[in-house]
Amino acid sequence: xxxxxxxxxxxxxxxxxxxxxxxxxxxxxxxxxxxxxxxxxxxxxxxxxxxxxxxxxxxxxxxxxxxxxxxxxxxxxxxxxxxxxxxxxxxxxxxxxxxxxxxxxxxxxxxxxx
Amino acid sequence: xxxxxxxxxxxxxxxxxxxxxxxxxxxxxxxxxxxxxxxxxxxxxxxxxxxxxxxxxxxxxxxxxxxxxxxxxxxxxxxxxxxxxxxxxxxxxxxxxxxxxxxxxxxxxxxx
Numbered sequence: 001x002x003x004x005x006x007x008x009x010x011x012x013x014x015x016x017x018x019x020x021x022x023x024x025x026x027x028x029x030x031x032x033x034x035x036x037x038x039x040x041x042x043x044x045x046x047x048x049x050x051x052x053x054x055x056x057x058x059x060x061x062x063x064x065x066x067x068x069x070x071x072x073x074x075x076x077x078x079x080x081x082x083x084x085x086x087x088x089x090x091x092x093x094x095x096x097x098x099x100x101x102x103x104x105x106x107x108x109x110x111x112x113x114x
Numbered sequence: 115x116x117x118x119x120x121x122x123x124x125x126x127x128x129x130x131x132x133x134x135x136x137x138x139x140x141x142x143x144x145x146x147x148x149x150x151x152x153x154x155x156x157x158x159x160x161x162x163x164x165x166x167x168x169x170x171x172x173x174x175x176x177x178x179x180x181x182x183x184x185x186x187x188x189x190x191x192x193x194x195x196x197x198x199x200x201x202x203x204x205x206x207x208x209x210x211x212x213x214x215x216x217x218x219x220x221x222x223x224x225x226x
Contacts (some may be wrong), residue, residue: 031212040123042204042216058213090158094212102148103214105158 003027004106006091012112019078021109023091030095032074033103034058034066037088049074081113116141116207118188120217127195128225135190135220137205146208147188149179152219153201161203164188175199200224 007022025032031050035043035058045058047066055066063085067075074093078085088110092103121136139145149161162173169181175198179190188205205217 033214035216040218042218043214044216045213048213092158096212102160102163103212107157 004091004093004104006089006106006109008109009107010110010112012114013078013081014114015082017078017081017113019081019111019113021076021078021089021091021111023074023076023093023106024072025074025091025093025104026072027093027095027104028071029093029104030071031093032068033092033094034064034074034076035090035092036060037090037108043090046076081111083113085111086113087111116145116209116215118147118205118207118215118217120203120205120220122220123218124221124223126223126225129197130194133190133192133195133199133222135203135205135222137188137190137217138186139188139205139207140186141207143210147179147181148206148208148214149173149177149188149190150204150206151201152204158204161190195222195224197224197226 004025013019033048034046037043044060049055049068065077088108090108091106094103117140119138147164150158151161152158162171164171164181172178177192202219202221204219206214
């Protein structure tokens with residue numbers, strides 16, 4: 001059974017704190033993604049990675065950075081958290097092999113910045 | 115660039131009646147299209163996908179969707195709604211570089 005796990009389901013941080021969100025997949029997927037989900041906006045892509053140590057900006061990268069030191073792990077970093085980063089954060093992974101177009105999602109981390 | 119528009123933010127149906135969730139897409143080439151479902155406090159789950167094979171796609175839990183190129187639509191249907199279908203549904207288009215573009219979502223309420 002495929003699995004994407006995220007380090008926390010709920011997180012509360014203060015404005016200005018550095019925040020790390022961790023994502024791990026056990027499917028040996030090359031591609032990994034970070035999204036944020038807000039009501040009425042669907043999911044928006046923050047960053048993605050095609051391989052270890054590679055990263056690409058998505059549609060809303062401002063205020064975020066990422067790290068991919070190992071194939072199975074993709075971290076999202078909020079350098080200085082702000083209240084407008086309060087959101088649900090979802091990690092996903094996929095493999096470009098064959099016709100595997102499906103992205104597998106983790107359960108999400110609901111982050112509140114106060 | 116690829117994008118999708120979900121035409122209804124909320125849909126309310128009675129149990130046992132048909133469900134229709136509307137989605138229009140914009141793509142510069144033949145798209146790959148998906149419907150995902152998210153139940154309350156649960157992760158996203160793939161319902162079905164269209165990848166240039168049959169235009170009528172069957173998914174899990176009795177859902178199906180029809181790809182209509184002339185109408186640039188990919189509407190999701192189910193003949194008979196069940197209480198467990200109450201969830202948020204997302205229409206999604208995939209680009210060549212494996213990025214997904216999500217619609218804003220449609221919340222489905224099922225009345226007993």
